[in-house]
Amino acid sequence: MDFWLRAWHFIPSVVVGCVAIAVLYLYAIGPLRKQYELGPSVPRSRVVVFLLGVLIILLALVSPLDELGDDYLFSAHMVQHLLITLVAPPMMLWGLPGWLLMPLLRNRLLYRTIRFLTLPIVAFFLFNADIFLWHAPPLYDATLENEGIHVLEHLTFIIFSFLFWWPVLSPLEGELGPLPLPGQVLYLFLSGMPMVLLGAGLTFVPPLYAPYLAAPRIWGISPATDQQLGGLIMWVPANILVIVLMSVLFIRWMLAQEQRQIERERLAWQHEEEQERARQARQQSQQGDGDSEADSWPRTLRHETSVALPPSSGGEHPGEQPS
Numbered sequence: 001m002d003f004w005l006r007a008w009h010f011i012p013s014v015v016v017g018c019v020a021i022a023v024l025y026l027y028a029i030g031p032l033r034k035q036y037e038l039g040p041s042v043p044r045s046r047v048v049v050f051l052l053g054v055l056i057i058l059l060a061l062v063s064p065l066d067e068l069g070d071d072y073l074f075s076a077h078m079v080q081h082l083l084i085t086l087v088a089p090p091m092m093l094w095g096l097p098g099w100l101l102m103p104l105l106r107n108r109l110l111y112r113t114i115r116f117l118t119l120p121i122v123a124f125f126l127f128n129a130d131i132f133l134w135h136a137p138p139l140y141d142a143t144l145e146n147e148g149i150h151v152l153e154h155l156t157f158i159i160f161s162f163l164f165w166w167p168v169l170s171p172l173e174g175e176l177g178p179l180p181l182p183g184q185v186l187y188l189f190l191s192g193m194p195m196v197l198l199g200a201g202l203t204f205v206p207p208l209y210a211p212y213l214a215a216p217r218i219w220g221i222s223p224a225t226d227q228q229l230g231g232l233i234m235w236v237p238a239n240i241l242v243i244v245l246m247s248v249l250f251i252r253w254m255l256a257q258e259q260r261q262i263e264r265e266r267l268a269w270q271h272e273e274e275q276e277r278a279r280q281a282r283q284q285s286q287q288g289d290g291d292s293e294a295d296s297w298p299r300t301l302r303h304e305t306s307v308a309l310p311p312s313s314g315g316e317h318p319g320e321q322p323s
Helices: 002-006 012-036 044-062 064-071 074-095 098-106 108-117 120-134 137-145 147-169 181-204 210-214 223-308
Strands: none
Touching: 002 064, 012 044, 012 098, 044 064, 044 074, 064 074, 074 147, 074 223, 098 108, 108 120, 120 137, 120 147, 120 181, 137 147, 137 210, 147 181, 181 223, 210 223
């Protein structure tokens, strides 16, 4: 219990950085937006989610979880990594309004750079290559022995996580916008494969990381069990999160397909009704023309008869000779 109370570390770069991000975000979506009319207001739910994402990064890096992962348990370190890669970045990205990023993209070079880095295949490769690279035993051991390297590891995790989540949660439109819903589902499905591979490898191989072999044992967890647990955390919870999000996107896709089908059927029904009304109008028009012809026929016949018979004179009937 004492450990969870005393193992909080005020890391100036982390605390100041997280507070600065939160303050700048609130200033940008509040007074700055109103002053320059940058865009519509951000829904409160998105603001809360963004700030929660910042808070999660702060807690992951200054709470007892950081010391527990650095000095005692590989599995605790994996929990920390999941928080700063798969939990906090997508929350912060979802809370960003697109208009807040537009001024940064007016620079053509910056725009092209971001467009390249956020291509799904590029973002996918950078994120997973970074994860695999830092879990190589020599580099991983170096992060636990050198604070500067450790900070660099966390920075690359966070930065590449934002790139990784961009094809799904981008707040922009057009070339820098998110993939279509089917593409998002496929992207997330494929994204879980490398994490499964790494997690399974860590679960079934002997302990790899020297600092944890020499670390004091707590809660009766051996180095082998600790690494197996860490591999399972990377393998199972990480992919459960991806599967849940993938399921939500799949349901949205199916609902959108259903809505489009309903709209197509409505337009088809409307087209049929218009055709039916046009057909009835033609029939009525043709019937009206036929009635006009039928009404005019007796008048024409009487007119022709009156022209064909000359008028009689002196009461004589046609065909009689005068006496």
